[in-house]
Amino acid sequence: MSESLYVIKIGGNVIDNPDACSRFLAVFAKLPGMKILVHGGGKVATQIAARLQIETQMVDGRRITDKPMLDVVTMVYGGLVNKNLVAALQSLGCNAIGLTGADGGIIRSAKRPVKTIDYGFVGDIEEVNDNQIASILNSNLIPVIAPLTYSNEGSLLNTNADTMASAVAVAMAGSFDVKLIYCFEKKGVLSDPDNDEAVISSLIPATYAEYKASGVINKGMIPKLDNAFLALEKGVASVIICHADDLGEAVFGAAGTVIYNA
């Protein structure tokens, strides 16, 4: 049986809340075995951009990334957020190493072609270097991955963290027994968006289709769940969506929503 590997994604809302982030890191640091953390950006990039008089433009929750904004996200995601997570984890005895997709060439992407919208310096993932990531894991390092990739032309590219987590999980599934866990500010996928306790404990493609058809599962959750089911199809052993505070229980299937391929 393959060695177990957790790929854990932490959302921007948790990054933005220092107490929530500390609680999460304390649990993450203690999680035994091999693990990878993928983090979102949070609101700091927008705040720093505003202070630098750089306008933030979002389309469907995605950031339009012109060159000045690319510099901001490189500074904030690759520098400020990533390195502070690493320093905090090191102080918790967790041998973290902060990486973008460019570092070790682990995640290469291509600049998104312009169709109706020019997203600018945004990358669509082309290749995950699973051997390089495995080699980093085998050096007793815990990768902490920022939502940035790079192109063959040597440019950094802003990249969706959910998609990066899923792509990394799929790539590693060839040689590890991968659990992909999305941690965010809700207790899981909710059957009632107004009731934070109404957690759907498990989802299979058929029930997902029903929830989508009835409108119970909302717009923002759909790309995350589509990513989740795709990851399962491509060999990831299990996917869990949970509150960042519940990571310790969620790894045992005791919290959050577990996504199955029935």
Added chain:
Amino acid sequence: MSESLYVIKIGGNVIDNPDACSRFLAVFAKLPGMKILVHGGGKVATQIAARLQIETQMVDGRRITDKPMLDVVTMVYGGLVNKNLVAALQSLGCNAIGLTGADGGIIRSAKRPVKTIDYGFVGDIEEVNDNQIASILNSNLIPVIAPLTYSNEGSLLNTNADTMASAVAVAMAGSFDVKLIYCFEKKGVLSDPDNDEAVISSLIPATYAEYKASGVINKGMIPKLDNAFLALEKGVASVIICHADDLGEAVFGAAGTVIYNA
């Protein structure tokens, strides 16, 4: 005989000049064998700080680093500068990995005690984890190190890049044949500060003492040279100070100033 390892430091003046930086990276990328790049910060941190309305205070060329300034150098050194160097090197076929001292816990420091001047979040190096660096090198990765370290308390700390290069070179000298090369905007140590061609081809402690006594070697160069001689005493095989454009020749001792321990 031990395997050869280059520890190459590139100064902020080169980082600030895109053409000079590209020329340097093209040569660095082609340099055969194991190598580590340590980079300075350059003026971008000061420019970004100014745009964020954060005042830059320098004492003897050292940056006073309060918390807002620590965030700026973390963004600029650890994010913007480091990740762009990595992406550029990757596009040149060089498997770079960008690191601060916190990443993999490779360089731990302690916050400088306040004596007459409070430097703020500035670190004095306490420990270089040579085994972890060797393990990264053995994973076919080329470390690109930003001038930031971390404390046991989980804080990032601003750290002098010259000192970091020297400390890394010394730590690696236990298991590698280390050449330490300081690349900057002059052709070497000059015997006449007004003549850029007046390069002192080699320096030993006795001649260094003479040049210092006569005032030929000036204030800014003294910490660099003190670092160089200390590195030699502690086992580094050779130290070279050269122009960033001359790296290709300097590795063969055909450019710059070679520092010997006679």
